[in-house]
Amino acid sequence: MPDDHKSKKQPGEFELIARLCAGLPQSSRTILGPGDDCAVLAPSRRPQLLTIDSMVESVHFNLEWLSAQQLGARALTVNLSDIAAMGGTPHTCVVNLGIRAGLDAAFFDRLYRGLRQAAQAAAVDIVGGNITRSGQLTLTVALLGDVTGQALRRDTARIGDEIFVTGTLGDSALGWRILAGEIKAEGTARKYLVGRFIAPAARLLQGQELARMRPAPAAIDISDGLLGDLGHILERSRVGAEVDLAALPRSRHYVTVAGDRLEMALSGGEDYELLFCLRPGHSEEALSRRLGVPVRRIGLIVERRRGLKLRGPDGRLLAAAAMRGWDQLANGAAQLRK
């Protein structure tokens, strides 16, 4: 029978877990944190939200693009955004780390520092995790939250609703293409766009505020691109939509780099802004004040049979079928690797 030969070059699983979990702060909600077979959480009186998301090296990021600390924070943020899209408050997460050769303990210390800071900022307890060997560095976070009142869903958009988005679209997609060397940009524009990819913000407060409105708006976070994510709303709500191309909110840095081209704003992905649908009567100004971020009305929910249409500057409607959302499964790896 073969012996188990230990590698001395990398920290072992248990050593690494002990380093990463040492002194993690826990709220009173956590009865038992890291170090056992499971974490134990206090019962909850409110409905619970549960989501899982993953970031894979060479698919979602390259280590030359962002620091270990930024990577750790981002892995939590993409999950926070899912909680935000339901109008919830995140509270507890577990982390699965797939680690490859060539990364030392100091790297994982920095990674976890970023993750812990992001968790602390969002009042999330990291209550456990798992570490495994893998060919690519992989961070998978499962996140729990709770929701007061009614969760924001994808299946509640109604004909006549107006469609709004927070912030600006396409910045992040431009940012990672700049990092990948596919697009050139310099100075402030580069810094801003790359920053939007590397350190997105989850719209938690905005989601929670939307969840206070009645009827509860249909909502989704824009992670796959506006058209793709709006498509999810249409499919689940069995409705159609018209989107006004002239209304798409783009940052001035987007315009500097991409000019009039709308592809990244329409289908770029990884914006982590919120898209939501409201009964008519809400002004952009009042909503922007209420949510504390710029809000733009970009279109209208229509009958299902009318599908998803884009209204051009000349007022004509174009079918959106040819401009699908960014499907990272089909594209991500190939793009990052080329």
Added chain:
Amino acid sequence: MPDDHKSKKQPGEFELIARLCAGLPQSSRTILGPGDDCAVLAPSRRPQLLTIDSMVESVHFNLEWLSAQQLGARALTVNLSDIAAMGGTPHTCVVNLGIRAGLDAAFFDRLYRGLRQAAQAAAVDIVGGNITRSGQLTLTVALLGDVTGQALRRDTARIGDEIFVTGTLGDSALGWRILAGEIKAEGTARKYLVGRFIAPAARLLQGQELARMRPAPAAIDISDGLLGDLGHILERSRVGAEVDLAALPRSRHYVTVAGDRLEMALSGGEDYELLFCLRPGHSEEALSRRLGVPVRRIGLIVERRRGLKLRGPDGRLLAAAAMRGWDQLANGAAQLRK
């Protein structure tokens, strides 16, 4: 700006998610299942258990070794075992799938069939998930459960406690070495040992029964090997232990293949049996009847300064320091790949 070139050879992320989630049965606990940004779960009156675990191709399994269906079931089972080790009842999971090129939609249908069957058998709702491209097929499951009364923990072993294990040890480790071609075995022995690796059982009922005992026993599931996992109990409870080598429960198929050698029973890993610590006065017979599986007393909790010792057939005590548990992070990939 580059266009997003879509591959037509593999199903896209959304298509695959729709296939995998179609018609998933949900209990009344699930308010909103797959298809939104998060799942929504009903509030729980009992403490909640949360765990995450991952299976990575070429690290934990090879596709020549087991069917897609067996793989799907196993990914849930290793998590069920963590809930079992806390004495809990699993109820809800989310699944993150990292998929590589070369696997078609039919493969994922079979994978999910196995996962769904295992979930149904354990009364677990699959409420959502995420799919990403990856270099290796990777299945990560985050699992929630609840616990009636007191959870079984690693930090509650006391000096004088007797140490017990369910079932037999080392079968699974022999099984995967047989699959890897490192050990030869034929006939019934091969079938049994390989089966113990491919289709382990989580000791849920046994864990739940142990959680009814007072005081609640310290417990852990044996996933890293007896010595490694007992080591976790000792570290967390700040105690030592003596293990009687002659008492280690081995199957007759283990003995057929490995003879008197104890390495796999001591350090093999992936047994998914339970190890637990009880105040003296429980017989193996009564415990076996109560738990419905064979239970063996293998040792004693002693003072911390005495560390972890193994008692040989001659009654002499040996330090266990040289015989550590199977650390898959340090060994798994190298072993499977050689």
